[in-house]
Amino acid sequence: MKKNYPIILIISCMIGLWVTGCQSGKSVPPPAPLLPVPSENQLAWHEMEMNAFIHFTTNTFTGKEWGYGDESPSVFNPSELDTDQWISVLKETGFKGVILTCKHHDGFCLWPSEYTEHSVKNSPYKDGNGDIVKEVSDACKKYGLKFGVYLSPWDRNHKDYGNPGYITYYRNQLKELFTGYGSVFEMWFDGANGGDGYYGGKREIRRIDRETYYDWPATLHLVRGIQPEVVFFSDAGPDIRWIGNERGYAGETNWNTITPDTLYAGKAGIQKLLNTGSIDGSHWIPGEVDVSIRPGWFYHAEEDSLVKTPEQLFDIYLTSVGRGAVLLLNVPPDRRGLIHENDVRSLQDFGELLHETFSNNLASGATVKASGYRGKSSQFSPNNLIDGDKETYWTMDDDAVTGSFELEFSEAKTVSYVLLQEYIPLGQRIKSFRVEVWNNDEWETVSEATTIGHKRILQIKPVKTSKIRINITDSKACPVISNIELY
Template sequence: MSAAYRGSMLRTIVIAVISALLSPAPVAAAPGPGTNYAVDDAFTSPRTAWWRDAKFGMFVHFGDYSGWGGEYRRPDGTICRDAEWIRLRCEIPWPEYEAAAKKFNPAKFDAGAIVKLAKDAGQKYLVVTSKHHDGYAMWPTKVNKWNLRDTSAFDPNRDILAELKQAADAAGLKFGLYYSINDWHTTGTADNYAQYKKDMHAQLKELMTAYHPDLMWFDGQGQPWWSLADGEELQSYLHGLNPNLIINDRVTKSRGIVDGDYETPERQANIPAAPIAAVPWESCVTTSDRWGWARYDTNFKSSSVLTRYLLDIVGRDGDFLLNVGPDDTGVIPKGAQDSLRGVGQWLRANENSQAVYGATYTGLVADPAWGAVSRKGDKLYLSVYDWPDVGKLHLSTLDKFGITGARVLGSDQAVGWAAAGDGFDLTPSGAATGPIATVIELTITTPAAVPGSGTGLKAQYWKNTTFSGTPEVTRVEPALNFAWRTKGSPAPSIPADGFSARYTGFVQPQFTGEHTFLTVSDETVRVWVDGKLVIDNATPHGPAVNKAAVTLQAGKKYSIRVDYTESTGEAYLKLLWANPNRKQRVIPAAQLYPA
C-alpha cells in the first residue's frame, strides 16, 4: 500500500474520530415500562430494504488465528488441526498463543482486492470479523493491547477495517462487522462481568463511530453469563448509536423470531427448505470446510454448487452470506477466488441476475425438484438445474395465476406452456444456456391488491392477567408488533410483568384465498377471526410461533380479536399474515380497522 494511500486512510480515521467526539452522544431508548423495542417490521422496513434486496454477501473470517494455518504441533510432536477455534480446541497455552500473535504479519492484505473479488462474485455486502472468540481485535482498540496494532508484526500505521470500509464504500458495497460476545482472552469473564460488559460497549462504540457499519453480526452468545436482559440492553444501546443499524439474532440468544432483525442458520446442511416462519433469515456457508484459513483445507465448493445454494436460498426468501478465510499473509486462497468468480460470471451472463437481486420467495408455486423459483413483480424466474433434453418441466401451483409470456434468458428459443394436472407444463425448444442453471422468465398475471384505509385495532390494556375491571389504557394500535422484552410494557402506567391486552376490530384482506395468520408470543395468545378461534395457545410459554390458515375474500372486512397475557419474564406479541400473492409480514394498519 502506498504512503499516499496510508495518509488518506489516516485522515479518514482522524476525521471520523473527531466527528464522533464533537457529536452529541446518542440516547438509547429508555428502558422500563412503556418501551417497545420493535421499531419496525424487518420484512417491510426501509431500514432493512437494502439487505432484503442484496441477497448475496461476503463473510470474511480473519484474525490472529489465521497465522497458525490451522495446525498446532504439541510438545509431544502430534499435530492438532482446527482453524479459528484452534486456541481452545488444541489447548494452546496462552503464553504460546500470545507469542505467536506478536509475529502475525498479514502484510499482503489488500482491501481493494478483497472488495473487487466480492464485486466480481456479484456480492452486495461484506461482513468482516472485528473480534472473534479469542478476543483479538482487528482494529486499533483503546480498550486493551490484545489487537492487531499493539500485538503483531503488522504495520502499526495501517488499519485493515478502515481500509475495507473505504474500499467497500467506493465500490458501493454495504459494510458489516462481526463481533464475538464471548472472549476467551478475558480471564474471569463471569466473575468480572460488569467490567467486561463495560469494555464490550466501549469497543462497540469504537467500531460504530470509526467505521459506521450498516450491519452488526454477533456470535458467541451462548455463554451462561450472557443474559436476555444483556441482549436487550445491547440492542437498545446500538440502536441509540445508529437507529438504522441491522443486527442479527445472535445479539441475544439466537432465537430468531424475537432476537435481532433476522435468523442465521449456519452451514449448507442447515439451509432452510422453505421460508422461516415469522422472521427474515440469512444462511452463512463456508467456501471450503473451515471458516478461518487452514493450509490443509482445500476442499473448495464449486461455482455450480455455490450458485445453486444462492438460487435455492433466494427462492426461499433468504440471503446468502458466503465465507472466505484469508491466509496468514492476508490473501484469499486461489481456490476460493475461483469459485466466487464463477458465481459472478453466471450472474452476469444472460441477465441471470434478474433471478436474484430484489427477487424473493413466491407462494404461488411449489419448490420444484428440478431447480428453484423466485419472483420479482409480475415475473417468475425458474432456475433450471436439470434441463430437459426432450420433454417438459412441470410447475406445481399453490394458487391461481395466468401466464402471458415465457422466454429463456440469454436465448431466443421459444417456450411453450399449458395447464396440466396441478399446475403448468413448460416446454422449451432448445438447449440449456449453461451447465449451472438456465433461467426461464415467466410473465404472469395475478389479482390486483385491494387497498385498505384502516388505522389499526382498538387496544385495551389491564394491569392484571385476567382482563378484569376497567382497562388502564385504551387506544388504537396501528399494528401488533411488540417486543417489550424484560423491561418494557405497553405504557408507562403498566408494569413490565402482570398485564393483559385485548385488540379488537376488523381485518381486510387484499387478496381472495387462503391466508396464513401467524403470531409470535411470549406468554399466551388467542386469536379469533370472523368469530372463530383460530389460534389458541393459552398455556404460558416462551417465545413461540403459532399459525392458522383462514380463507378470506378480498376487500371484505372480517372481525378480529387478539387476547394476550404476560405474567413474568419476557413479553412479545406480533401478528403477521401471508398469502400466495403477498409474502409474510406484520399486518399493516391500512388493513386493520378499530372496533
C-alpha cells in the first residue's frame, strides 16, 4: 500500500521553526525529515500510549477461548452488564482508548447486524434489543475515551467463509460499524484465519490464501473512505504492527520502521522482526503490545486468582510504553457483564503506581547544557528539552551524529528513572546512547540502550547525583530530542 507522508505537517513544522529562528536574529532551518515519518493519524495514536482491549462474547459463558461457531446466542446473557463501570475504571487507570471485540472467531456479533442471525439480537440480553457496541461507544464518549473495533476476519459460524461471498459479508459489517457508532480510532484484525468450524452446519475444515483472500487493500480503502482518520492494526500494518508476542514487551531495540512488502497477517516466522522493527524499513509502522491482564483473553472464573498484579502491570508498562510502543491491555468482563473486582483492584493500584512514580519530574528547574546545538540558534537550544513543549526540541548540525547534553541540579537528587523522547515528526534517528551520572568527581555510566522513538524509559539503580548526562553515541542522522524527564 502506498504510504502518504504528512508533507503539510512537515512543512508547517519547518516553516514555524524557521520563522522563530528569524525572529531571534538567526535564520537556521530545521533538520530535513528522515523518511519514513509518521502520518498525523499515527502521531495521534502514539500520544495515546495506553489503550484497553475488551474481549467479550459467547466464550465468556462457555469457558472457551476460541468459540467453534455453533454456540447458541441463548448462552449470551450478562445479568448486570454496565459499560459505564468498564469505561470509568479504565479512564481512572489512565487508558486513552478502548477496542471492543465486536465479533470474535466464533462469529457472534455484539451488535444487531442485519446480515446475520448469529448476534445479540437473538440472545436473552435485553430480550434481544441490546446493542453492546453502542453501549461501549456511548460510554467512551461519556468518559472521554476513544473507541475502536475488532472484527475477526475468520468466522467459524458463517456458511460462506472461504468463498468470495463472505468478503461481501465482512465488508457490509464493517460499513455497519463505521457508519453507526461514531468515530472509530483503530480497526484491529489478527492473523487467525481458516481451520475447522461450524460454517452453517458443514462442520468442516476450510483453508484460505491468507495473502490474497481478503483483498485487504480494497477492504481498508473502503473503511478509510468512511472514516479517514482510522488507523489499521494487523501483523504487518499498514499503520500499526503486532509486536510479535502476547507477553507484554517490545524489543529493547524497537524501530518504528519496517518493510511490509513480504509481510501479511498470519505469516509464520516473523515474530523477531516484528519485535524489533527494521532500522532501514521503508514504512513507518510502529508496534503495539497486546497482552491480557489474565492468562486468557476471555473471562474464566478459575483465573480470578491469576490476575496480574499492579507491579506486573507496571513492568509491562516499562517494556511497552517505555520502549516506544503503545500498550493494549486486555481487560475481559465477567459473566455478570462487569469487570471483576480483582481486575478492578489491580488496575486501580496500577494507576496509582504510575502516578506515584511519574508525578514529580526532577528535571524541572535544572540547568541544561549541551556539547553543541544547531547553528547556535536559540530555537534548537538544549533548554527545549525541559520546557514541557512537545513541539520544541534540541538538535545539532547535520553532520553531527553523536553528541551529549547534561542536566545539573542545585542540590543532589536521587534518580531512578530516565525518560527520553525523540521528535518523531522528523523521523526516528537514535541508534545508541548511554546515561551517565556525576559520581566521585567523574562521569559514571549507569545505563546503555539503543533506540528511543516516541518514548524511552530506563529504570536505573537509584543514584544520588548533582548532574546527569545523556551521551548519544550513534545516530542515523543528527539527533532530534524533544524531552527528558527524571524521576
